[in-house]
Amino acid sequence: MKKFLATLLIASTVTTGASLIAPTQAHAAPEATIVSSVNFRSAPNTSASSLRFLKAGEKIQIISKVNDYWYYVQTTQGQLGYISTSSKYVKYAGAGSSTGSSGGSSSSSSSTVNKIISAGKKYMGTPYEYASDRSNTRTFDCSDFVRQAFKDGAGITLPSDSRGQGSYVKSLGHSTTNWRNLKAGDLMFFMDYKGTSKSSYPSNTSNQRITHVGIYLGNGQILHTYSKDSGGVRIDNIAGKHWEYRFMYGGSALK
Incomplete structure (x- = not known):
């Protein structure tokens, strides 16, 4: 996929160091609040360089727990780094599943979705490479990453490119053009990047x-990967961003 404007790629210097660590998956709710100013570091040790201090009241997402002392986290600006696990510095904003899924799915379907998302999160920070080799997990492009998460988490082998995956989802009759109607684990499909303004994108996306x-x-x-400079596999917010304006349709890839 085409590279985006440099102003959107704010996490590259952080994730270069962070991606060298392979933390274990956290079992706690991912949404958290900083309760006291804490050092935000480039690696999980006190001798690592400080990226900045996270201030009291800042919201973060706990991606994984490295050990008893360090969390691997992402800020609302998309920065990736490490903070102390001490409750004097961080407090969970709420309990619940990290997938954010709501009711309506069977327990078996929900379990599958959780496994897919967990499988995808294991690759946080994995470098981006356009037309990456589908036979290994050293690098990913967007569709390769999605394919690997479904393969690892659910034993499902999706088509190898984004358009093929989009056609597959549509063939199942699960698609919607309103991203707010999506459930956790659904796939999201986007058109080309045309800028940060909503007016840069057509209201009718059917021919995109x-x-x-x-x-x-x-x-x-959204959990995805889209360019080398963005730091590889990462999590981004959708609402009010170019992701919302570029969205075409989405839906479940599970039968």
Whole structure:
């Protein structure tokens, strides 16, 4: 997929160091609040360089727990780094599943979705490469990443490109053009990047070409990868961003 404007790619210097660490998955709710100013570091140790201090009241997402002392987190600006696990610095904003899924799915379907999302999150920070090799997990492009998450989490092998995946979802009759109607684990399909303004995008997307795909996490967030400079596999917010304006349709890839 085409590279985006440099102003959108704010996490590249952080994720270069962060992606060298392979933390274990956290079992707690991902949404958290900083309760006291805490050092936001480039690696999970006190000798690592400080990226900045996170201030009291800042919202973050806990991506994973490295060990008893360090969390791997993402800020609302998309920065990735490490903070202390101490409750004097961070407090969970609420309990619940990290997928943000709502009712309506069977327990078996919900379990599958959780496994797919967990499988995808294991690759946080994995470098982006256009037309990446589908036979390994050293790098991903957008559709390769989605394909691998479904393969690892549910044993499902999706088509290898985003347009093929989009056609597959439509063939199942699960698609919607309103991203707010999506459930956690659904796929999201996007047109080309045309800028940060809503007016740059057509209101009718039916004749647009799919150029990007990601996994919806619920709570207005997407798990995906889209350029080398953005830091590889990451989580982004959708609402009010170019992701919302570029969205074409989405839906479940599960039968």
